[in-house]
Amino acid sequence: MEVEAAKFIGAGIMFGLAAIGAGVGAGVLSSKLIESIARQPELEDQLRPTYFLGIGLVDAVPMISVGLAFYVLFVA
Amino acid sequence: MASEKTESTFQDYLQHHLQNLVYGKLPAGYERENKDGTVEVLTNDTWTFAYNKSEVAEMGFWAFHVDTLFFSLLLGGIFLFFFTRAAKNFSLYKPTKLQTFIEMLVDFVNGVVKGTFKTGKNTLIAPMALTIFVWVLLMNLMDLVPVDLIPYPAELLGVPYLKVVPTTDLNLTAALALSVFCLYLFFSIREKGFIGFIKSITLHPFGPWMLPANLFVEVIDMLAKPLSLALRLYGNLYAGEMIFLLIAGMVAWQLSVTGIVFGVFGTMLSLIWAIFHILIVVLQAFIFMMLTVVYMNMAHEKFEQH
Numbered sequence: 001m002e003v004e005a006a007k008f009i010g011a012g013i014m015f016g017l018a019a020i021g022a023g024v025g026a027g028v029l030s031s032k033l034i035e036s037i038a039r040q041p042e043l044e045d046q047l048r049p050t051y052f053l054g055i056g057l058v059d060a061v062p063m064i065s066v067g068l069a070f071y072v073l074f075v076a
Numbered sequence: 077m078a079s080e081k082t083e084s085t086f087q088d089y090l091q092h093h094l095q096n097l098v099y100g101k102l103p104a105g106y107e108r109e110n111k112d113g114t115v116e117v118l119t120n121d122t123w124t125f126a127y128n129k130s131e132v133a134e135m136g137f138w139a140f141h142v143d144t145l146f147f148s149l150l151l152g153g154i155f156l157f158f159f160t161r162a163a164k165n166f167s168l169y170k171p172t173k174l175q176t177f178i179e180m181l182v183d184f185v186n187g188v189v190k191g192t193f194k195t196g197k198n199t200l201i202a203p204m205a206l207t208i209f210v211w212v213l214l215m216n217l218m219d220l221v222p223v224d225l226i227p228y229p230a231e232l233l234g235v236p237y238l239k240v241v242p243t244t245d246l247n248l249t250a251a252l253a254l255s256v257f258c259l260y261l262f263f264s265i266r267e268k269g270f271i272g273f274i275k276s277i278t279l280h281p282f283g284p285w286m287l288p289a290n291l292f293v294e295v296i297d298m299l300a301k302p303l304s305l306a307l308r309l310y311g312n313l314y315a316g317e318m319i320f321l322l323i324a325g326m327v328a329w330q331l332s333v334t335g336i337v338f339g340v341f342g343t344m345l346s347l348i349w350a351i352f353h354i355l356i357v358v359l360q361a362f363i364f365m366m367l368t369v370v371y372m373n374m375a376h377e378k379f380e381q382h
Contacts, residue, residue: 049188053366056359060308063356067315070322074090 007072014069018062025058089325091129093223094318095237096245098126100139106131127236141245148242151214159210185209185365192369196267196376204259204372205365208252212309213361215242219316220350220357223324243313246306253306256368260301263375272378301371305364312360316353323349 033051037044102108104120108131125142126132132139162178171179189202218241227238242248265273277294278287323345326338 052359053363056363057308059356059359060312060363063315064307064311067311067318070315070318074087074322075094 007076011069011073014065014072018065018069021065022058022062026055029054029058086325090318090321092237093227093239093321095129095132096141096239097143097235097237098132098135098139099123099142100126100132100135102131102134106134125236141239141247143238143240144242144245144248147218147240148211148215148248151218151242152211155207155210155214181210182206188366189369192366193373193376195373195378198263198372198376201369201372205369208256208368209361209365212243212252212364213358215248216313216357216361218242219244219313219320219353222346223317223320241313241317243309244317246310249310250302250306252309252364253302256305256371257302260371260375263372267376268378305367309360309364312356316349316356319349320346320353 102122108116162175185206226240230238
């Protein structure tokens with residue numbers, strides 16, 4: 001296989017898996033947040049910072065993957 | 077745009093912008109290529125700035141990323157300047173806008189530390205959290221400066237490379253994470269005592285009969301802390317910077333070909349990504365601070381019998 005083609009395939013897989021992971025993670029988190037707020041609306045202020053912390057942790061690894069995919073695609 | 081002079085292709089443009097300004101030592105006998113194409117052989121070891129990739133590679137480990145150092149210290153100075161000024165001119169009845177803003181920040185960090193740090197008593201944690209949060213936030217905010225605004229004038233002045241976002245340099249994030257890790261070790265040993273610290277890493281998850289396994293698990297757990305701290309911040313900011321560069325490079329590259337349409341399109345893209353990126357910038361600073369406080373909390377945990 002040509003190196004260029006392999007680069008595109010590799011970067012595509014990285015983008016795709018990153019999107020799947022981030023999507024599932026953020027989806028689970030958000031749904032749980034909504035459930036908890038629906039159950040106990042008075043806890044919303046306490047839940048939100050924790051939620052954002054979780055989103056940040058979930059968001060980090062896929063972002064790294066996307067960055068590396070761009071690196072593979074354009075720089076390496 | 078910076079595309080006409082030195083960058084001949086899109087990839088060169090990207091690579092140029094992802095290279096730090098490196099100050100290091102070139103060994104004697106290195107054949108150095110000047111700008112006009114002549115080759116100069118160095119007669120003895122020279123401390124100098126690197127002007128291309130092969131020189132960076134030749135300098136090896138003991139080379140300084142001058143731009144990272146400069147911008148991080150500059151931002152740290154700005155942070156200290158404003159906070160000291162607000163503290164000196166503190167007024168209870170006539171707060172200035174600056175003072176109110178800083179009070180908001182301090183209040184926010186104070187709340188987080190109070191909510192998270194519960195195992196011990198240590199008055200150093202909150203100031204450290206504030207310092208980390210504001211400093212990392214300022215360094216991350218440099219990402220919102222347009223990618224060519226500072227490097228291009230600097231290039232005209234003769235600076236070969238310039239990266240303005242200190243947190244896109246792994247050296248800086250690793251240094252921050254290592255400092256946090258050293259504090260973690262220090263407080264662990266101070267709070268538990270040396271024996272207690274040894275106990276906490278050898279007797280823990282499986283009990284005293286599985287000592288090697290305990291040690292293995294705990295050491296990996298411990299090493300993962302600074303590693304994940306450093307890589308998370310670096311990776312996020314690097315990826316963000318990369319996307320800004322791709323957008324900018326696309327504009328720079330298309331401007332000469334298809335005209336103004338791509339310019340407008342690229343500016344819109346840049347703007348959209350910048351707005352989205354504000355979230356990441358603040359969030360990553362917050363997470364770095366939050367995890368630091370969590371680790372400090374773990375360091376102050378007293379050893380429990382299991």
